Amino acid sequence: MEVPNDLLYTREHEWVRVKDNKATIGITDFAQDQLGDVVFVEQPKPGTELTRDATFGVVESVKTVSDLFAPISGKVSAVNTELEAKPELVNQSPYSDGWIIEMEIGNSKDLDELLTAEAYSAFIKEQGQD
């Protein structure tokens, strides 16, 4: 299972890529594998204020539906509109073309609560494969 070193992670299986005052958010390779074929992603509108740990959308796969939780507080600055026509990007490219939203980092202290790649790898190992 791919867990890039340059990202931060949550126990809800989301990843966060920090660049300047912006954070890009998506779901991890582990998460997309668990969900199976993604058929649509419900995203918030740009400008929406999110609070850390609140649900901001859902990822719906053929078999199941999973909530998305804001890893940090802040304002949504962009959403990946490509996913409307191609939700499968979440499966095919979870860390790149399958990104879900971009946020303005409201409080950089939130980032300290996130997991490193190493910690997240250990976490998913703990969760156990099948």
Add this chain to the structure above:
Amino acid sequence: MTDSNTSLKTTPLLDLHRELGGKIVPFAGWSMPIQFAGVMEEHRCVREKVGLFDVSHMGEIEVRGPGSLNYLQFLVTNDVSGLTDGSILYSLMCYENGGVVDDLLVHRHSADHYFLCVNASNTDKDFAWATRQAKGFDVKLGNISPQTAQLALQGPKAIEVLKSITGEDIESIAYYHFIQGEVDGANCIIARTGYTGEDGFELYLPSENATALARRILDAGAVHGIQPIGLGARDTLRLEMGYPLYGQEITADINPLEARLGWVVKLKKENDFTGKSALQVAKADGLKRRLVGLKMLERGVPRPHYKILKEGAEVGEVTSGTFSPSLNTGVAIGFVPTGQSKTGETFEIEIRGRGVPAEVVPLPFVPSHVKK
């Protein structure tokens, strides 16, 4: 067999599933593969080419003895008297109150030998029920599920794949008929049945031969693009056909006449059968709700137990729902009031607090390709 770690039952093919990259999950007390390459890809593989399913978790019950026909006429709702040797009938077993014990396939070997294929999770319950109902009939029942494996080979190329590994004349097996014969050295019941809406076969064979035969089928099918198929695609395939599933459209609390199963409930059958009088009363009283096919008119995936609304008020419930890989949209089966069950009637399905419009459409959602 059971998996020592989880106390779940396992089929003889579990190791093969793991080897093939299957994602193994607990299902109805069994360790079963939910998917291999992915539900969408597997689904399309069955619709366009051919797929192999392990359905060894299904239960098999043998019925033997001179009283077999009279017994089965009493046990099940459909009319077994029309069966000839080598033919198969879809039916239900009901409780006295008309609720459903299970749905099943009745296979007739001969006048005094039948076998029943029942749902995995119900095997023990069904066997106990069938045994209780056998009182007074000259029959012997046997639960042969543990030693019986079942493979389903489904899809337009299923016949080509099977032909290449058996000398039996499988082409002349008509839909809902079977023969006994050898497939790659294994003694099988070869039935032209399935749960996908595609042409195909269900093979019943001794458990010890199952892995070798599955491997042989996958090898022989490689030229046709065969893939192993998990329970995820089994569900999307059956749902596109509007086929009912025990536990969702069929339960002890659902009257089969409401659930589009009136065609297998023969109230005019001469023999008495369990549940007959209750169902006669239900029919005379008029059915209050009906199971219909619903297609989403906007984006959204309906799931079991989602509410069906009419102008905001709850009028029914989804029994099965999914994203249809063939139609690329959400589809559902669910109960609506009888007076609102016509094609074109619109409802909203409540998805996470929001009413998403859906329309009643005829079933199946996609055309059937079984060999009628």
